[in-house]
Amino acid sequence: MPTExxxxxxxxxxxxxxAATRRxxxxxQLYRTLIPKTVSSAIxxxxxxxxxxxxxxxxxDVFIEETLQALGQALCPPMSACYDTLGVAAWRDGHCAxxxxxx
Numbered sequence: 001m002p003t004e005x006x007x008x009x010x011x012x013x014x015x016x017x018x019a020a021t022r023r024x025x026x027x028x029q030l031y032r033t034l035i036p037k038t039v040s041s042a043i044x045x046x047x048x049x050x051x052x053x054x055x056x057x058x059x060x061d062v063f064i065e066e067t068l069q070a071l072g073q074a075l076c077p078p079m080s081a082c083y084d085t086l087g088v089a090a091w092r093d094g095h096c097a098x099x100x101x102x103x
Contacts, residue, residue, distance in 0.1 A: 011061040018058050021051040 024047050028040050035043075 011065060014054055014057045014061050018051060018054050021047050021054070025051075 025044060028035065028044055028047075032040060
């Protein structure tokens, strides 16, 4: 089972990857007149597939960070133990379920 630190690093990593895909697609759009259409389309499709694969992971991570944190605060005021347990379990379950689902 991952530690809280490992969980936070994984969550941040998924967020950074999604942000990077948006930046790459923006760069392709910016330089579209300099890159042949066939090349930019192939690159853009690859970036889009990566972003699509990361979408469910990021959705789960936002759920863990925002929804479970609020739930933990509401249900058990010394929320650290409750939230950590829920967050790690949700991350583990989503991580295990996501294996092999990438394109």
